[in-house]
Amino acid sequence: MLIVQKYGGTSVGDLERIESVANRAAKSKKDGNRLVVVVSAMSGETNKLVGYANHFSKNPPKAEMDMLLSSGERVTASLLAIALNEMGIDAIAMTGRQAGIKTDNNHTYARIESIDITSIIESLNDGKVIVVAGFQGISSNGRVTTLGRGGSDLSAVAIAGALKANACEIYSDVDGIYTTDPRIEPKAKKMNFISYDEMLELASLGAKVLQSRSVELAKKLNVRIVAKSSFSDAEGTIIEKEIKEMEAVLVSGIALDRDQARVTVREVSDRPGIAAEIFTMLAEEQVNVDMIIQNASTDGTTNLGFTVKESEIEDAKRVISNFDHDIGSMDFDANICKVSVVGVGMKSHSGVAAQAFSAMAKKNINIEMISTSEIKVSMIIDEKNGELAVQTLHNTYELDK
Amino acid sequence: MLIVQKYGGTSVGDLERIESVANRAAKSKKDGNRLVVVVSAMSGETNKLVGYANHFSKNPPKAEMDMLLSSGERVTASLLAIALNEMGIDAIAMTGRQAGIKTDNNHTYARIESIDITSIIESLNDGKVIVVAGFQGISSNGRVTTLGRGGSDLSAVAIAGALKANACEIYSDVDGIYTTDPRIEPKAKKMNFISYDEMLELASLGAKVLQSRSVELAKKLNVRIVAKSSFSDAEGTIIEKEIKEMEAVLVSGIALDRDQARVTVREVSDRPGIAAEIFTMLAEEQVNVDMIIQNASTDGTTNLGFTVKESEIEDAKRVISNFDHDIGSMDFDANICKVSVVGVGMKSHSGVAAQAFSAMAKKNINIEMISTSEIKVSMIIDEKNGELAVQTLHNTYELDK
Numbered sequence: 001m002l003i004v005q006k007y008g009g010t011s012v013g014d015l016e017r018i019e020s021v022a023n024r025a026a027k028s029k030k031d032g033n034r035l036v037v038v039v040s041a042m043s044g045e046t047n048k049l050v051g052y053a054n055h056f057s058k059n060p061p062k063a064e065m066d067m068l069l070s071s072g073e074r075v076t077a078s079l080l081a082i083a084l085n086e087m088g089i090d091a092i093a094m095t096g097r098q099a100g101i102k103t104d105n106n107h108t109y110a111r112i113e114s115i116d117i118t119s120i121i122e123s124l125n126d127g128k129v130i131v132v133a134g135f136q137g138i139s140s141n142g143r144v145t146t147l148g149r150g151g152s153d154l155s156a157v158a159i160a161g162a163l164k165a166n167a168c169e170i171y172s173d174v175d176g177i178y179t180t181d182p183r184i185e186p187k188a189k190k191m192n193f194i195s196y197d198e199m200l201e202l203a204s205l206g207a208k209v210l211q212s213r214s215v216e217l218a219k220k221l222n223v224r225i226v227a228k229s230s231f232s233d234a235e236g237t238i239i240e241k242e243i244k245e246m247e248a249v250l251v252s253g254i255a256l257d258r259d260q261a262r263v264t265v266r267e268v269s270d271r272p273g274i275a276a277e278i279f280t281m282l283a284e285e286q287v288n289v290d291m292i293i294q295n296a297s298t299d300g301t302t303n304l305g306f307t308v309k310e311s312e313i314e315d316a317k318r319v320i321s322n323f324d325h326d327i328g329s330m331d332f333d334a335n336i337c338k339v340s341v342v343g344v345g346m347k348s349h350s351g352v353a354a355q356a357f358s359a360m361a362k363k364n365i366n367i368e369m370i371s372t373s374e375i376k377v378s379m380i381i382d383e384k385n386g387e388l389a390v391q392t393l394h395n396t397y398e399l400d401k
Numbered sequence: 402m403l404i405v406q407k408y409g410g411t412s413v414g415d416l417e418r419i420e421s422v423a424n425r426a427a428k429s430k431k432d433g434n435r436l437v438v439v440v441s442a443m444s445g446e447t448n449k450l451v452g453y454a455n456h457f458s459k460n461p462p463k464a465e466m467d468m469l470l471s472s473g474e475r476v477t478a479s480l481l482a483i484a485l486n487e488m489g490i491d492a493i494a495m496t497g498r499q500a501g502i503k504t505d506n507n508h509t510y511a512r513i514e515s516i517d518i519t520s521i522i523e524s525l526n527d528g529k530v531i532v533v534a535g536f537q538g539i540s541s542n543g544r545v546t547t548l549g550r551g552g553s554d555l556s557a558v559a560i561a562g563a564l565k566a567n568a569c570e571i572y573s574d575v576d577g578i579y580t581t582d583p584r585i586e587p588k589a590k591k592m593n594f595i596s597y598d599e600m601l602e603l604a605s606l607g608a609k610v611l612q613s614r615s616v617e618l619a620k621k622l623n624v625r626i627v628a629k630s631s632f633s634d635a636e637g638t639i640i641e642k643e644i645k646e647m648e649a650v651l652v653s654g655i656a657l658d659r660d661q662a663r664v665t666v667r668e669v670s671d672r673p674g675i676a677a678e679i680f681t682m683l684a685e686e687q688v689n690v691d692m693i694i695q696n697a698s699t700d701g702t703t704n705l706g707f708t709v710k711e712s713e714i715e716d717a718k719r720v721i722s723n724f725d726h727d728i729g730s731m732d733f734d735a736n737i738c739k740v741s742v743v744g745v746g747m748k749s750h751s752g753v754a755a756q757a758f759s760a761m762a763k764k765n766i767n768i769e770m771i772s773t774s775e776i777k778v779s780m781i782i783d784e785k786n787g788e789l790a791v792q793t794l795h796n797t798y799e800l801d802k
Contacts, residue, residue, distance in 0.1 A: 018457075064479045078454075
């Protein structure tokens with residue numbers, strides 16, 4: 001099998017952990033796999049370098065930041081290759097450039113445009129394990145770029161896609177994807193499989209194991225991801241395109257997102273396009289609006305409600321104050337949370353949402369906003385009811401079975 | 402003027418020092434110079450990385466070491482570029498590869514083969530200061546290489562040569578080249594000028610400011626070096642090809658090398674080629690033989706004397722023990738030192754050596770071995786007389802005048 005493994009910052013957090021990653025990679029190689037390993041910087045390194053840069057500037061040039069930050073992954077990659085060679089495994093370290101990862105010129109948040117796998121293939125054919133410095137690539141004008149948060153996952157998925165690898169194993173400090181947060185519902189179960197779309201919904205809802213960008217890329221390239229722990233030998237969760245078997249499962253997970261605040265704008269004048277203007281300006285100011293509801297009121301004005309991240313409340317206030325002449329009042333409520341039911345089974349089964357609403361009603365939990373997609377039902381409720389709602393829904397859909 | 406500046410590890414040893422280097426570079430730029438700055442890793446960084454590597458292996462693969470070690474200079478270069486931009490100076494950081502430094506494939510001790518200055522010239526024409534990560538280049542197969550000890554000096558000299566820069570300023574923690582070590586002879590004077598050949602002799606004799614490789618390259622490319630301190634505004638010493646004025650100066654400096662040990666091999670059999678065999682095997686075992694004397698003895702055997710670094714005595718013993726059948730006995734003496742008189746003036750003036758021998762005799766200093774070149778007289782003497790010899794010779798040639 002051709003396997004791409006990716007190890008995050010905590011998995012390579014110190015020299016002992018790098019040694020243990022080397023053991024794991026060596027085992028996979030000895031099991032007969034052809035192997036590419038993608039690594040992050042040792043945890044803490046990137047923050048240290050950012051701190052150095054901020055000593056000189058609050059807003060350092062992005063291209064220089066990329067050259068600075070890309071050094072952390074190079075150190076880990078070299079060290080892992082050295083450790084593997086010492087174990088008798090022929091291994092070679094490659095920078096993003098050497099691995100052929102070509103990006104656009106959007107420094108600190110570059111997008112991978114193509115991968116030239118010639119060097120990787122050559123070294124694989126020589127029987128070598130390839131250790132790639134994650135998170136980085138090279139732009140068309142030859143400068144080092146970085147891929148933004150979760151960038152090493154992106155490197156791994158992109159390489160796995162280009163190589164048509166059998167699997168892309170993403171190692172972190174958790175051993176897979178759970179039906180919900182085990183700290184909230186101790187009966188939460190690790191899933192064996194989850195579809196890209198479900199994972200995307202869960203990721204956007206705050207599941208930390210994988211970022212949406214990586215899952216989107218995996219879906220696009222049809223890369224089979226296995227989320228595993230680098231600290232245990234547990235099986236992990238496979239993330240792949242949905243298969244028949246999955247559809248039998250109605251609901252696969254429950255997610256809770258506490259980082260939500262509701263903005264209510266009252267008596268918005270009925271001038272056409274005013275809502276669009278507000279949301280356009282919010283987007284321009286990088287305020288991410290999540291759920292939206294708009295009610296027609298009786299006097300010709302409307303009320304507009306939407307949710308944002310708590311950290312973006314001040315930005316939202318500033319934007320909306322520009323519309324003083326068009327609105328009556330606005331208020332903000334950070335004491336809310338969003339609970340979501342996710343499952344591909346909803347596509348072919350009706351009644352999932354109704355079941356959720358009814359379960360919430362039985363527990364006297366008031367639902368303040370609702371949004372649904374083909375595979376998700378999200379509800380905004382009072383923050384104090386968040387954990388109860390998760391437990392109730394987990395039980396309703398029998399996710400512990 | 403087009404200037405290349407190079408700052409060593411102590412000059413960029415912490416964030417405050419990098420700030421002060423930025424100020425110095427900014428001043429040079431504001432004075433109207435076109436500027437390329439080459440930097441080393443922050444002092445201690447390279448040793449830290451070597452320590453990491455040695456955690457995994459006593460003998461790590463050299464190519465992986467190069468990728469590992471090259472990261473230190475990249476960090477410094479990025480940080481300096483960030484600091485300069487914050488001061489309003491348009492600056493761009495470049496890796497060795499981006500600066501066009503192409504080397505052979507001899508990892509950890511690569512030789513610069515060529516420099517493609519296209520990118521540097523383009524950025525200079527855009528009015529930018531270019532900050533280059535020193536010590537590194539790229540091999541023909543696209544891998545990162547490093548240039549060995551003193552590698553950042555080599556980068557700077559090579560770039561200065563390729564750009565035909567007006568000067569290559571090498572900044573360190575000393576403010577120039579002295580007629581001798583000021584800790585031994587307080588009357589030692591900083592030289593305004595010194596020729597490449599004199600500097601080469603002094604460098605090989607232990608003057609730490611510049612390594613021989615860099616001086617050789619500067620001589621070959623006719624690069625004018627200015628050795629300066631990054632901690633003061635003192636003038637520094639100019640190192641360039643010898644000019645008429647220099648020839649008037651008989652002697653320019655006195656050097657003392659304490660790291661010398663004498664090996665004496667007695668009753669070497671008169672089998673032809675035996676001395677050559679001994680020295681060949683010493684060279685193969687990386688023992689650097691410095692001075693050699695061979696005396697014919699009366700009984701058909703000869704005595705062979707030579708000097709090595711003190712740290713290489715054990716290696717020398719091991720090699721010579723292979724010749725047990727061909728020699729009578731051997732002994733070792735680490736209590737010696739080498740004092741040398743250097744000056745291009747010797748080329749056209751006779752009597753310099755005689756003057757030295759006579760000065761030593763007056764102080765009752767016994768000379769045990771002598772070696773001379775066109776511009777140098779070296780003498781092996783008892784270690785306890787080293788400082789007295791330096792002071793005596795410094796006075797003899799009136800170097801304090």
